[in-house]
Amino acid sequence: MATPKEMLTTWDKIQFGAVLPSFEDPKTKKRSKFHSYNYKVADWRVEKPVFNPDLCINCDFCWVWCPDSCILVEEVTTKRGKKQAKMVGIDYDHCKGCGVCVDVCPTPIKSLLMFPEHTPIEEALAQWPKKEDKKKD
Amino acid sequence: MLRIRWHSRAGQGAVTGAKALADVMARTGKFVQAYSVYGAEKRGAPMTAYDKIDDNPILDHSKWMSPDYVLVIDPSLVYQEEIVENTTDDTIFIVTSHLPKDELVKIAKHLEGRPLYVLDAIKISQEEIGRPIPNTPVLGAFVKVSGIIDFDTFLESIEDILSKFPQKIIDGNLRAIKRAAEEVQ
Amino acid sequence: MAEKYQLKKTEVWDGNMAAAHALRQAQVDVVAAYPITPSTPIVQNYAQFLADGYIDGEFVMVESEHSAMSACVGASAAGGRVATATSSQGYALMVEVLYQASGMRLPIVMTVVNRALASPLNIHGDHSDLYLGRDAGWIHLICNNPQEAYDLTLCAFKIAEDERVRLPVTTNQDGFLVSHTAQVVHPLDDDTAYKFIGDYKPLNPMLDTENPVTYGAQTEEEWHFEHKANQHKAIMDSFPVIEEVFQQFKDLTGREYKTIETYKMDDAEIALIVMGSTYETAMVAVDEARKKGIKVGVVMPRVFRPFPYNQLAEILKNVKAIATLDRSAPMGTTGALYNETAGALMANGQSAILTNYIYGLGGRDTTVEHLLQVIEETQQNAEAGKRVTPLQGFINLRGPKLSFN
Ligand code: SF4
Ligand code: SF4
Helix, strand or coil: CCCCHHHCCCHHHCCHHHCEECEEECCCCEECCCCHHHCCCHHHCCEEEEECCCCCCCCCHHHHHCCCCCEEEEEEECCCCCEEEEEEEECCCCCCCCCHHHHHCCCCCCCEEEEECCCCHHHHHHCCCCHHHHHHC | CEEEEEEEECCCCHHHHHHHHHHHHHCCCCEEEEEEECCCCCCCCEEEEEEEEECCCCCCCCCCCCCCEEEECCHHHHHCHHHHCCCCCCCEEEEECCCCHHHHHHHCHHHCCCCEEEECHHHHHHHHCCCCCCHHHHHHHHHHHHCCCCHHHHHHHHHHHCCCCCHHHHHHHHHHHHHHHHHCC | CCCCCCCCCCEEECHHHHHHHHHHHCCCCEEEECCCCCCHHHHHHHHHHHHCCCCCCEEEECCCHHHHHHHHHHHHHHCCCEEEEECHHHHHHHHHHHHHHHHCCCCCEEEEEECCCCCCCCCCCCCHHHHHCCCCCCEEEEECCHHHHHHHHHHHHHHHHCCCCCCCEEEEEECCCCCCCEEEECCCCHHHHHHHHCCCCCCCCCCCCCCCEECCCCCCCCCHHHHHHHHHHHHHCCHHHHHHHHHHHHHHHCCCCCCEEEECCCCCCEEEEECCCHHHHHHHHHHHHHHCCCCEEEEEECEEECCCHHHHHHHCCCCCEEEEEECCCCCCCCCHHHHHHHHHHHHCCCCCEEEEEECCHHHCCCCHHHHHHHHHHHHHHHHHCCCCCCCEEECCCCCCCCEEC
């Protein structure tokens, strides 16, 4: 993705040594303009992963494997009082559609599946394979 | 400027000897240069080391030298004609050999008519230090012959330079130096 | 705490020992190295100082020079004072990472012992490695004897780490002719030397986990040029800092360094331009030639990068003929010092009869006598008012006379 025009500074105002800070203000963790979070790469995508929360077992495999930190999680406390990261969805601004998360998802029917970029989420969920479907093939 | 060339075999201590002489003379306020001409050589290969001693800073960094003194610390190198290269009639040779001067010159003809001093530095170092490292005795003979520095001052400096070695080694070297000064002729 | 090393007022050190003591006194945080002849004793001595308790920092033995410079880049980016040493093939293997270090503006100090590049293999001194690293964005300082190897290594830290510079620096000494030649050195005591350099001030350290930074970002066509121009300006602008550090060093020690050294140039009609220990040998030759009435002087860029071209032109203003001496085979053109000098003269609207000599490759001896020949040939050019000697000659080369016009 091309660098946004407003970011193109001149030689005399360039970042020293091309060293890029993550934060504009480390105390408030305000992200700097160099932070890769600002770079949306979703337009690379041909297929997108869709998440089906009904099947997910919160194993966090997808979170570990996603090369672009696009698995969104929430901290929850289980019935036994253990803290856990609960998978809540996908950051579609930064997901590039590589399919790694789908590949590593261990549930018998995948909790993540790739669909064409233009397929609406509801439609994708409606098309989700059933157990019977799987036995057939 | 005083120029000294050492002929040795790698491992006999000519580099250490040349550096020790430079160190001794620097302590008297002289400027010095001590270097050697290396190949990528093995222990035992013939090599040369050099000292330059002067009242002024030494600027000439070339390796070439016409020496005032040639010190040959290996007895077999005495027979090689390289030891007279770039010398003049005044160049003084101090060589190690078990032969007396007149017999040595009969074989090493290139030394005939040259100002020549002989000592058996190998024997001295073996007997006094326990190893055939003839550099310090030849250095002792050089200081005696040249009179370049007061002998006791020289001994003091050498003792200090060797101070990182065990006392036995220091004593042996000092005995070897004194004996070399007495025996050189 | 590291122990203090008791140094005498007058030490007899070779260039390697001198550089090693300077590194020790700088209290370097990380030295990462892969020893190579003839700079091996720098690393060896440093390791010995560490083993004997004179050094607090880390010493990292790596598996190649590429790794050595990479480890230096990592440690420097992490926020420490960093140094290494190398020569020749090792230098060549580092080249890729030399550009990384300068581009990231990491003030690493590297004590280089100059040596020929294979093939054929040769362990002796010439400037092939220095010329190889010429455009790598490092400041290059030239040392002609062990005292200078010591002094300029101390200065190198101060120059590199100055907030107006923040660029890596090499100190260069001729293999064996300086590195293995023991001469009188007057060192500073440990405290004075350290105080001169000062504490290391980290800039954007990666180990500051509160404020994470990215080193080694990618910049394509839209960014790269601006970064490189900015870096070039930094090295061009480093002269005042270099001069300031040299002045502070003079105030402290009485020993004077200049960005360009000159000897007997005031009334000189002809000049030699040469870098490295041969500059000092040339001083002896100049004295000899002057006895015969030849008004000759000798010039040495103490700082090879940045190159002081305007200053050089100023020094050469009244000179009729100049011989530039390069200790590296230019392989297909005139030598680097010839080119730099020609450029400096042209840029200032000056001209002089300019010749080039290649000398000292692989440690080939260059004596006062050889330099006197060069002076005589240059004098012939001056007297004729035009070049009557070859454009490029070779000093102390065996065989039929080789030259190019
Ligand atoms: S498709 Fe690739 S980038 Fe997108 S969430 Fe899955 S693993 Fe991450
Ligand atoms: S890998 Fe599958 S099951 Fe595991 S957390 Fe991700 S979506 Fe849920």
